[in-house]
Amino acid sequence: MEMLELVLLLLGAVLVSSVLDQMMPRVSLPLVQIALGIVIAVIAGTPLQVNMDPELFLVLFIAPLLFDEARHANKRALWQNKGAILSLAVGLVLATVLVVGFVLHWIEPSIPLAAAFAIGAALGPTDAVAVTALGKDISLTKRQKTLLSGEALINDASGVVSFQFAIAAAVTGTFSLLEATATFLASFFGGIALGLVLGLVATFALRFIRSRGFESATVHVVFEVFTPFIVFLVAESFHVSGILAVVAAGLLMTLLPQRRATGASARLQIASETVWETLVFVVNGVVFVLLGLQLPKILMPTWDHGQMPRLELAGLVVLVTALVVGVRFLWVFAMEAMEKDRAGGGRRAGLGKAQAKSALVTTLAGPKGAVTLSIAMTIPFLLSSGEAFPHRSALIFIASGVILCTLLLANFVVPLLAPTPETPDGEEGNAASVDVLEAVVRELKAQQTPQTAVATAFVVRQYEERIKRLRRQNTSAPCLVELRAHVLEQQRALLEARRAEGLLDEDEAQRHLGIVDRSQKLLLRAHTRHATFGEAWGKAKVAFMRFMRNLTRTAQQVQADETERERDRQVRVELEKCAIAYLEPKTRDADAEVAEGAAMLIAESRATLAALESPIWRGGKDGGALAGMAGVAAARESAKAGIADVEAEALRLELDEIQRMRESGRIDRATASNLREEVYLLQMTTGD
Numbered sequence: 080m081e082m083l084e085l086v087l088l089l090l091g092a093v094l095v096s097s098v099l100d101q102m103m104p105r106v107s108l109p110l111v112q113i114a115l116g117i118v119i120a121v122i123a124g125t126p127l128q129v130n131m132d133p134e135l136f137l138v139l140f141i142a143p144l145l146f147d148e149a150r151h152a153n154k155r156a157l158w159q160n161k162g163a164i165l166s167l168a169v170g171l172v173l174a175t176v177l178v179v180g181f182v183l184h185w186i187e188p189s190i191p192l193a194a195a196f197a198i199g200a201a202l203g204p205t206d207a208v209a210v211t212a213l214g215k216d217i218s219l220t221k222r223q224k225t226l227l228s229g230e231a232l233i234n235d236a237s238g239v240v241s242f243q244f245a246i247a248a249a250v251t252g253t254f255s256l257l258e259a260t261a262t263f264l265a266s267f268f269g270g271i272a273l274g275l276v277l278g279l280v281a282t283f284a285l286r287f288i289r290s291r292g293f294e295s296a297t298v299h300v301v302f303e304v305f306t307p308f309i310v311f312l313v314a315e316s317f318h319v320s321g322i323l324a325v326v327a328a329g330l331l332m333t334l335l336p337q338r339r340a341t342g343a344s345a346r347l348q349i350a351s352e353t354v355w356e357t358l359v360f361v362v363n364g365v366v367f368v369l370l371g372l373q374l375p376k377i378l379m380p381t382w383d384h385g386q387m388p389r390l391e392l393a394g395l396v397v398l399v400t401a402l403v404v405g406v407r408f409l410w411v412f413a414m415e416a417m418e419k420d421r422a423g424g425g426r427r428a429g430l431g432k433a434q435a436k437s438a439l440v441t442t443l444a445g446p447k448g449a450v451t452l453s454i455a456m457t458i459p460f461l462l463s464s465g466e467a468f469p470h471r472s473a474l475i476f477i478a479s480g481v482i483l484c485t486l487l488l489a490n491f492v493v494p495l496l497a498p499t500p501e502t503p504d505g506e507e508g509n510a511a512s513v514d515v516l517e518a519v520v521r522e523l524k525a526q527q528t529p530q531t532a533v534a535t536a537f538v539v540r541q542y543e544e545r546i547k548r549l550r551r552q553n554t555s556a557p558c559l560v561e562l563r564a565h566v567l568e569q570q571r572a573l574l575e576a577r578r579a580e581g582l583l584d585e586d587e588a589q590r591h592l593g594i595v596d597r598s599q600k601l602l603l604r605a606h607t608r609h610a611t612f613g614e615a616w617g618k619a620k621v622a623f624m625r626f627m628r629n630l631t632r633t634a635q636q637v638q639a640d641e642t643e644r645e646r647d648r649q650v651r652v653e654l655e656k657c658a659i660a661y662l663e664p665k666t667r668d669a670d671a672e673v674a675e676g677a678a679m680l681i682a683e684s685r686a687t688l689a690a691l692e693s694p695i696w697r698g699g700k701d702g703g704a705l706a707g708m709a710g711v712a713a714a715r716e717s718a719k720a721g722i723a724d725v726e727a728e729a730l731r732l733e734l735d736e737i738q739r740m741r742e743s744g745r746i747d748r749a750t751a752s753n754l755r756e757e758v759y760l761l762q763m764t765t766g767d
Contacts, residue, residue, distance in 0.1 A: 088119065089364075089365045089368055089369070090361070090365075092112065092115045092116065092119060092364070092368045093112065093360070093361055093364035093365060093368060095115060096108060096111045096112045096115055096364060096368070097360075097364075099111050099115075101741075106490060107486060107489070107490045108364075108367075109206070109363075109367045109448055109486055110486055110487070110490060112364050112367035112368045112370075112371065113367050113368070113370050113371040113374070113483070113486075114371060115368055115371060116367070116368040116369065116370060116371015116372040116373075116374070117371040117372075117374055117375065118371075119368075119371070119372060120371065120372050120373075120374070120375045120376070121375065137239070137311075137321070137322075137453065137457065138308060138311045138312060138315075138321070140362055140365075140366055140453050141235065141239070141322065141450060141453050142307040142308055142310075142311040142321070142322075142325050143304070143307050143308070143358060143359070143362055144359060144362060144363065144450075145232070145235055145236070145307070145322060145325050145326050145329070146306065146307035146310075146325050146326075146328070146329040147329070147355050147358075147359050148228075148231065148232050148326075148329070149232060149325070149326045149327075149328075149329025149330045149333070150329050150332070150333050150355070152228060152229065152232055152330065152333075153225065153228070154330070154333070154334060156221075156225040156229075157225065157228075157229045157232075159225075160222065160225050160226060160229060163226055163414055163418060164225075164226060164229035164230055164233065165233070166410075166414055167226060167229075167230040167234065167410070167411070167414070168229070168230045168232075168233035168234040168237055169233070169234070169237050170410070171203070171230075171234070171406070171407060171410045172200070172203035172204070172234050172237045172238050172241060173237075173241065174406055174410060175199050175200075175202060175203045175402075175403060175406055175407070176196050176199040176200045176203060176241050176245070177196075177199070178199070178402055178406050179195065179196075179198065179199030179202060179399060179402050179403065179406075180192060180195040180196035180198075180199045180245075181195070182398070182402055183195040183198065183199070183395070183398075183399065186395070186398065187391075187395065187470075189469065189470065190469065190470050190473070190474070191249055191469055193245050193246075193248040193249035194245070194249045194468070194469060194470065194474060196241075196245040196248075197242055197245035197246050197249060197458065197474070198399075198455070198474045198477060198478060199245075200238050200239075200241035200242035200245050200454070201238065201242050201451050201454040201455045201478055202399070202403050202447055202451055202478065202481055203234055203237065203238035203241065204231070204234045204235045204237075204238040204239075204447070204450040204451055204454070205227070205230060205231050205234060205445035205446065205447065205448075206231065206445075206446055206447060206448025206450060206451070217444070217493050217494050217497050217498070218497050218498060219440070219444065219497060220437075223437070223440065223441050223444065226441060227441065227444055227445055230445065231445070232326060233326065235322060235326075235450045236267075236270070236320060236322040236323040236326055238450065238451075238454065239320070239322045239450075239454060240263060240266055240267060240320050240322070240323075242454050242457075244259055244262070244263060246457075246458065246459065249462070249468070250459060250462050250463050250468075251463050252462070252463070252464075265319065266318070266319050266320045266323075267320060267323060269317070269319035269320070270314055270319040270320030270321065270322065270323030270324045270327070271320075271323050271324070271327045272319075272327075273313070273314050273317060273319055273324050273327075274310060274314065274323060274324030274325065274326065274327025274328040274331070275327050275328070275331050277309075277310045277313060277314075277324065277328050278310075278327060278328035278329070278330075278331035278332050279331065281302075281306050281310075281328065281332060282331070282332055282335055284302075285299070285302055288302075294347075296347055296350040299347045299350070299351060300347075300350055300351050300354045303351055303354075303355070304354065304355075304358065306328065306332075307325045307328070307329070310324050310325050310328045311324065311325050366448075366452055366453060367448070367452075369452075370452050370479065370482070373456075373479075374479060392473065392476060392477075393480075395473075395477055396476070396477055396480030396481060396484065397484075399477055399480075399481050400480070400481045400484040400485065403447075403481060403485070404442060404443070404485070404488070407442045407445065408438060408439060408442040411438045411441050411442055412434070412435065412438040415434060415437065415438055415441075416434065436496060439496060440493060440496050440497045443485075443488050443489050443492055443493050443496070444489060444493050444497075445485075445489075446482070446485035446486045446488065446489040447478075447481055447482045447485045447486075448482060448486065451478060451481075451482055452478070452479070452482060455474070455475050455478035455479070456475065458471050458474060458475065459471075511737075511740060511746045511750055511754060512754060512757075513546055514736075514740065515733055515736045515737055515740070515754060516542050516545055516546050516733070517546060518732070518736045519542060519729050519732045519733050519736060520539055520542050520543065520546075522732050523535055523538065523539055523542075523725065523728070523729055523732070524539065526728070530721075531721060531724075531725060533721070534721035534722040534724070534725045535725050537722050537725075538722065538725045538726055538729055540686075541686045542729065544682055544686055545682070545683070545686075558672050558673060558676045559676050559679070559680070559757075560756075562662070562665070562673070562676050562677060562680055563598075563680065564599065565661065566658045566661055566662065566680065567595050567598055567599050569657055569658065569661045570595055570654045570657055570658065571592065571595050571599075573653065573654065573657045574588055574591050574592050574595065574650075574654075575588075575592075577650075577653075583650070587646065587647070587650065591650055591651075591654070648691055651687075651691055652688060652691050655684045655685075655687050655688045655691065656688070658680070658681075658684045659681055659684050659685065659688075662677040662678075662680055662681045662684070663677075663681070665677035666678050666681065730758050730761055733754075733758045734755065734758055737751050737754045737755055737758070738751075
């Protein structure tokens with residue numbers, strides 16, 4: 080029961096972290112998850128016990144992470160930069176092992192040299208996932224991205240293999256360089272060879288299942304998820320590197336020729352990507368939350384009652400962090416200098432500030448994370464003699480401290496060194512709006528059925544008009560907010576005048592004025608918001624108001640007759656005409672931004688007006704002709720409901736696409752927030 084509670088607690092923390100990540104875009108997701116783990120541990124009062132077999136930890140967390148990285152690696156870019164990537168993934172890891180090991184043992188002789196080498200090996204791998212979660216505020220060159228992703232793919236394996244040898248030497252107390260080299264080569268290349276063989280077997284097995292007609296989305300996805308665990312366990316049973324076997328299998332399975340693209344294969348691919356995206360997010364999140372949960376258990380006893388003084392422990396964390404970062408910087412700096420020499424035809428390019436800055440960005444953009452933690456936690460408790468492993472808690476303390484330090488450096492320093500280039504006001508939002516709307520149109524067409532064809536075509540036509548207008552307009556979000564606010568004031572004045580003239584009864588006036596009031600409040604909040612929490616609250620408030628409005632409409636619909644519906648339609652037509660009349664002169668404004676913004680809003684109003692004046696909504700001549708048919712009112716209401724449903728789905732798709740673009744780093748927080756506000760405003764009146 081305790082294990083079930085722990086699993087649910089970890090999953091809940093990961094879920095909460097995904098929400099907090101949107102509220103604190105300047106803080107990387109791993110740091111948020113670590114903080115959540117610490118908070119949970121503090122609230123619990125006593126350190127939570129997480130006792131997991133080291134081998135189980137490796138296969139459960141590292142194997143699926145590396146397999147997914149291998150599946151998504153850019154193979155062409157990796158091959159073009161293979162020399163530099165191998166240099167970082169193998170050479171730099173070995174250099175880190177040697178430097179950290181010798182210096183740590185020299186500073187603190189009570190730490191055995193083999194154990195110091197082991198912690199150096201654990202600190203060799205980098206965490207590319209942590210880099211992508213740094214608030215989307217860094218700008219890396221194509222080469223930097225390739226080096227970081229390729230390095231993270233391979234250095235996990237080299238770090239794990241080096242760690243295993245160092246631990247074996249520390250546990251047994253014996254070490255032979257010749258034997259270790261031979262064993263290392265056998266494990267290294269044996270793991271690659273066995274991984275390639277198992278990758279082929281997995282590919283042919285999947286094709287056999289497909290040829291017999293047994294493949295489905297469920298079978299395909301489960302088979303893929305199953306593969307890295309089996310590959311790892313088989314490789315370990317043959318005493319070769321399970322990590323390298325998983326990487327080799329993943330690369331091979333994506334490099335082999337794929338079957339011709341069809342609708343079915345596309346659905347399988349979508350299902351696979353969705354499951355893997357969720358799985359990788361959860362696994363990474365669980366590891367970082369576990370780190371936070373274990374920090375009090377690891378740090379506090381070692382800090383309070385450890386064999387080393389507190390000041391010495393803190394100093395060792397700072398020292399090892401400086402060693403890891405320093406060795407990495409010098410290695411990258413020298414490597415890039417050699418690369419420039421080859422590119423320059425033998426002429427030395429010189430080592431200036433620009434090269435140093437680029438090397439520093441590449442250095443700090445490779446923080447330690449999930450793999451380092453996973454490796455460090457596999458340090459055994461006992462030696463082969465039965466004695467306690469020397470300074471195990473201190474070594475894990477040092478590894479945890481270095482993880483936190485490198486994550487903090489990556490989170491707060493890298494954005495200063497490589498900030499995302501600023502775009503002119505309005506341009507990014509305009510381009511992003513077009514991308515979002517085009518994605519919605521594609522999705523609506525993909526979801527279209529014979530029953531929704533008419534409604535979908537209607538909504539798609541509206542979106543295409545918005546896209547055309549956006550491609551021509553150059554208006555910032557604040558300008559549109561101001562124009563919408565003025566339009567709402569004009570519509571309010573019109574409603575007040577009609578009520579004073581007796582053309583609107585009190586109930587009708589209050590209903591329409593209520594819509595204007597809610598829209599004005601939403602616009603005001605959009606103009607003065609200061610926190611992402613306001614966006615979440617605004618979205619919830621919009622949903623609640625729409626729910627209550629629809630509930631009221633459903634209750635009133637029983638008594639509403641065609642005359643009342645027609646009166647409501649006429650009021651809405653008059654409001655849209657009022658908006659157009661106000662905006663028309665603005666299209667000739669000397670300020671091009673105002674003119675384009677007014678033209679865009681006019682296009683929206685005309686689209687709404689066209690819908691309101693179509694036979695589906697209006698009465699009149701066409702309505703009278705239809706009125707003679709049995710069930711015309713029900714048919715009209717059904718058509719209206721169909722369009723309202725498609726409109727609501729389209730707006731939901733807009734929000735989903737905005738979130739995907741935000742998570743991928745294509746847009747920043749401010750742009751995403753502006754786009755969401757536009758959708759929230761449209762949701763206010765959807766279905767009216």
